[in-house]
Amino acid sequence: MDFMGDRATLLETGRFAQRQAENAAVADNSTGATGATAAGGPTESADAETEARHRRAADGGDVASMSVLGALLLRRGDLDAAEKYLRAATAEGDRAAANNLGVLLHQRGYTDEAAGWWRVAAVAGSAAAAHALGRHYREQGDEPAAEYWLRQSAEQGHALGAYALADLLEHRSDVGSERWLRAAAEQGHREASYRLARALERRARQAARTGNTVRAVITGAGNGNGGGGGNRNGHPNRNGHANGAADGAGSGVRDVPPGVDGAADAADAGQSLLAEAAQWYRQAAARGHRRAALHLGAILESRGELKEAGRWYLTSAKDGEARAACALGFLLRDAGDEESAAVWWLRAAQDGDGNAANALGALHAARGEQQTAERWYRAAMDAGDVNGAYNLGLLCAAQDRTAQAEQWYRRAAYAGHREAANALAVLLLQAADPTGAEPWFSKAAEAGSVDAAFNLGILYAGRDDDRTALVWYERAAAAGHTEAALQVGIACLRDGDEQAAERHLRCAAGGGSAEAAFRLATALDARQPPQGAPALGETRPEKTECEQWYERAAEHGHRRAQVRVGMLAAGRGDMTDAARWYRAAAESGSRNGAFNLGLLLAREGSEREAALWWSRAAKAGHGRAALRLALLAARRGELAEGQRWCARAVELGPSEVSERAARLREALHQELTA
Numbered sequence: 106m107d108f109m110g111d112r113a114t115l116l117e118t119g120r121f122a123q124r125q126a127e128n129a130a131v132a133d134n135s136t137g138a139t140g141a142t143a144a145g146g147p148t149e150s151a152d153a154e155t156e157a158r159h160r161r162a163a164d165g166g167d168v169a170s171m172s173v174l175g176a177l178l179l180r181r182g183d184l185d186a187a188e189k190y191l192r193a194a195t196a197e198g199d200r201a202a203a204n205n206l207g208v209l210l211h212q213r214g215y216t217d218e219a220a221g222w223w224r225v226a227a228v229a230g231s232a233a234a235a236h237a238l239g240r241h242y243r244e245q246g247d248e249p250a251a252e253y254w255l256r257q258s259a260e261q262g263h264a265l266g267a268y269a270l271a272d273l274l275e276h277r278s279d280v281g282s283e284r285w286l287r288a289a290a291e292q293g294h295r296e297a298s299y300r301l302a303r304a305l306e307r308r309a310r311q312a313a314r315t316g317n318t319v320r321a322v323i324t325g326a327g328n329g330n331g332g333g334g335g336n337r338n339g340h341p342n343r344n345g346h347a348n349g350a351a352d353g354a355g356s357g358v359r360d361v362p363p364g365v366d367g368a369a370d371a372a373d374a375g376q377s378l379l380a381e382a383a384q385w386y387r388q389a390a391a392r393g394h395r396r397a398a399l400h401l402g403a404i405l406e407s408r409g410e411l412k413e414a415g416r417w418y419l420t421s422a423k424d425g426e427a428r429a430a431c432a433l434g435f436l437l438r439d440a441g442d443e444e445s446a447a448v449w450w451l452r453a454a455q456d457g458d459g460n461a462a463n464a465l466g467a468l469h470a471a472r473g474e475q476q477t478a479e480r481w482y483r484a485a486m487d488a489g490d491v492n493g494a495y496n497l498g499l500l501c502a503a504q505d506r507t508a509q510a511e512q513w514y515r516r517a518a519y520a521g522h523r524e525a526a527n528a529l530a531v532l533l534l535q536a537a538d539p540t541g542a543e544p545w546f547s548k549a550a551e552a553g554s555v556d557a558a559f560n561l562g563i564l565y566a567g568r569d570d571d572r573t574a575l576v577w578y579e580r581a582a583a584a585g586h587t588e589a590a591l592q593v594g595i596a597c598l599r600d601g602d603e604q605a606a607e608r609h610l611r612c613a614a615g616g617g618s619a620e621a622a623f624r625l626a627t628a629l630d631a632r633q634p635p636q637g638a639p640a641l642g643e644t645r646p647e648k649t650e651c652e653q654w655y656e657r658a659a660e661h662g663h664r665r666a667q668v669r670v671g672m673l674a675a676g677r678g679d680m681t682d683a684a685r686w687y688r689a690a691a692e693s694g695s696r697n698g699a700f701n702l703g704l705l706l707a708r709e710g711s712e713r714e715a716a717l718w719w720s721r722a723a724k725a726g727h728g729r730a731a732l733r734l735a736l737l738a739a740r741r742g743e744l745a746e747g748q749r750w751c752a753r754a755v756e757l758g759p760s761e762v763s764e765r766a767a768r769l770r771e772a773l774h775q776e777l778t779a
Contacts, residue, residue: 152177168194172202179209195222200229207237216241227254232263240269248273259285264292271297290385295392302385302397305378306404312375379404390417395424402432411436422449427456434464443468454481459490466496475500491517495525507532518545523552527560539564550577555584562592571596582609587616594621603628614654619661626654626666659686664695671701680705691718696725703730712737723750728757732766744773 156177162170171194178187188209194202203226210219220241226234239255242248252273258266271285283304289297383404389397398421405414415436421429430453438446447468453461462485470478479500485493498513511532517525526549533542543564549557558581565574575596581589590613597606607628613621629651648656652673658666671686684705690698699722706715716737722730735750751773754766 163190163193168197168199171197172199172205175202176205179205184209184213195225200226200231200234203229204231204234204237207234211237211241227257230261232258232261232266235261236263236266236269239266239273243269243273248277259288262288262292264289264294264297267292268294268297271300275300290388293388293392295389295394295397298385298389298392299394299397299400302382302389302400305382305385306400309375309378309382312378313372390420393424395421395426395429398424399426399429399432402429406432406436411440422452425456427453427458427461430456431458431461431464434461438464454484454488457488459485459488459493462488463490463492463496466493466500470500475504491520491522491525494520495522495528498525498528502528502532507536518548521552523549523554523557526552527554527557530557530560534560534564539567550580555581555586555589558584559586559589562589566592582612585612585616587613587618587621590616591618591621591624594624598624598628614657617661619658619663619666622654622658622661623663623666623669626651626658626669629654659689662693664690664693664698667693668695668697668701671698675701675705691721694725696722696727696730699725700727700730700733703733707733723753723757726757728754728759728762728766731757732762732769735766735769739769739773744777748773748777 156174159170159174159177163174171190175187175189175191175194178184178190181187188206191202191206191209195206203222207219207222207226210216210222220238223234223238223241227238235254235258239251239253239258241251242254243251252270255266255270255273259270267285268289271282271289274282274285283301286297286301286304290301383401386397386401386404390401398417402414402417402421405411405417415433418429418433418436422433430449434446434449434453436446437443437449447465450461450464450468454465462481466478466481466485468478469475469481479497482493482496482500486497487493494513494517498510498517501507501510501513511529514525514529514532518529526545530542530545530549533539533545543561546557546561546564550561558577562574562577562581565571565577575593578589578592578596582593590609594606594609594613597603597609607625610621610625610628614625629649633649633651652670655666655670655673659670667686667690671683671690674680674686675683684702687698687702687705691702692698699718703715703718703722706712706718716734719727719730719733719737723734731750731754735747735754738744738747738750748770751766751770755763755770757763
């Protein structure tokens with residue numbers, strides 16, 4: 106039997122076994138049957154004429170018309186009539202008819218006979234039949250045979266064959282799957298475009314992680330969550346839940362040294378892959394793929410192209426993608442349209458999206474509508490989102506319902522929520538149960554909670570186990586925890602490792618720690634030689650790096666730094682700036698700030714105000730301020746008052762102040778008794 110060229114092929118969508126009944130046949134060369142339109146329309150009339158013409162020709166023995174007419178009847182669902190013509194055309198060697206006869210027999214449940222006809226057509230060169238036969242063998246569990254026939258179809262340029270082959274190879278974790286996904290996508294296969302984009306995006310993320318790892322190795326520091334170890338009230342984020350830990354503000358990542366470009370190369374590769382993924386997502390989304398529209402929106406949002414991202418989220422959400430509705434809600438909230446955001450979150454939550462339910466809960470919690478918030482957090486939990494239980498814990502904790510908070514934290518922690526485990530441990534620690542807290546801190550830290558690692562450091566430091574405390578501080582610091590980096594820096598200073606201390610203090614100071622900025626400035630200050638007065642005609646540099654760190658700490662309210670910045674300003678002759686910083690420190694309770702401000706005021710002739718600040722400093726334990734008050738009283742002739750301040754100065758010290766105050770007190774005593 107000599108099979109002639111294809112005139113009809115299988116039109117397939119979806120899973121072969123489940124959707125075979127929806128398949129229809131069309132011509133390989135774009136001729137053949139088309140679907141019917143509204144009754145009485147011009148297309149339907151033309152189709153009827155075409156069918157009548159092919160029927161006359163088929164009844165007259167024309168093989169091509171038999172094949173086309175069989176395909177038309179198959180598409181219509183008239184299987185009995187179609188079978189007669191398809192068998193007749195097949196008997197005359199028409200391979201398209203053999204393929205379509207296989208489709209018909211498969212629809213009737215005769216899978217083995219269908220496979221036989223597909224084999225006949227595939228051997229004769231039908232890519233569509235090879236695809237159908239490959240799908241048949243895969244459903245039978247014969248993967249080698251499936252791969253053989255699907256490869257035959259794919260190599261002939263059949264999009265469905267290429268996609269099915271890619272699916273099979275991906276199932277076996279074969280790296281060759283991407284090649285065939287690309288082949289199908291290039292022919293416009295929607296699902297292939299989506300899956301190719303997913304594969305490219307995964308590789309892009311992996312490249313980004315590789316770049317971050319290289320950068321961390323180069324710099325000795327990384328990014329992560331920072332913040333304190335306590336249980337803070339959370340705020341809704343992109344995950345639709347409230348975080349118990351704040352994002353780290355500083356990273357400690359420095360510029361990559363010259364010649365070390367591994368991180369940059371990985372980052373560039375990642376960006377290139379992500380750009381290509383976006384193109385394939387766009388192709389699939391343009392063909393109505395709602396998940397592709399969702400992922401395209403996410404990529405565009407990450408680039409800052411919010412308007413276009415919103416359009417794709419909207420397209421996906423309207424097609425029923427709950428995650429897109431949720432993402433659109435966050436986009437609207439960030440744009441200040443909270444009411445519209447709530448509408449989309451509601452739609453997504455009603456479709457079972459836990460993130461959206463959490464976002465609604467956080468929204469109502471922020472409005473003080475606690476009962477509504479709790480209802481949505483429970484809905485999130487019922488949707489399988491463990492963040493719902495964690496957020497319920499946060500809600501109860503904020504209302505001092507400690508027992509209930511502990512219950513919800515436990516539920517989330519047992520489900521693997523690391524921040525819930527940390528929050529639970531904090532509650533137990535506050536309840537004076539460090540033994541019960543420790544394993545939860547450990548579990549959370551091992552799961553990657555940076556706050557929990559820091560809290561473990563605090564726990565062990567409280568037991569005077571500085572070595573173990575340092576291990577956990579270092580772990581948290583490596584993830585970018587500001588306060589942990591400060592503690593590691595202090596430990597390094599204590600051990601005399603100034604280089605390591607400076608590195609960690611810079612990380613912590615960059616993350617916003619005023620104490621770290623002050624200690625870093627102090628360390629830098631100790632290294633630089635004392636500056637003498639500038640030579641004639643020479644100006645002193647305005648500010649050293651050391652002073653800049655002192656200033657950063659001072660601006661964050663660090664009292665000792667404020668005093669030090671005031672002293673440096675006074676050393677430059679800038680008394681106005683010095684007074685400003687001394688006053689800031691004094692008003693915050695710094696006795697040194699109050700004393701120095703008094704000195705400045707006294708030099709300017711404002712002895713009365715100076716006395717007020719010295720009095721505040723002396724009452725806070727500043728011996729020199731007490732001595733100044735004693736001298737001021739003596740000059741005024743207030744001998745008893747002077748003796749009182751002398752006694753206070755003797756008590757407070759230091760030694761040279763005590764000695765001077767004792768001599769002055771004796772002199773005042775002699776004056777009083779003379």
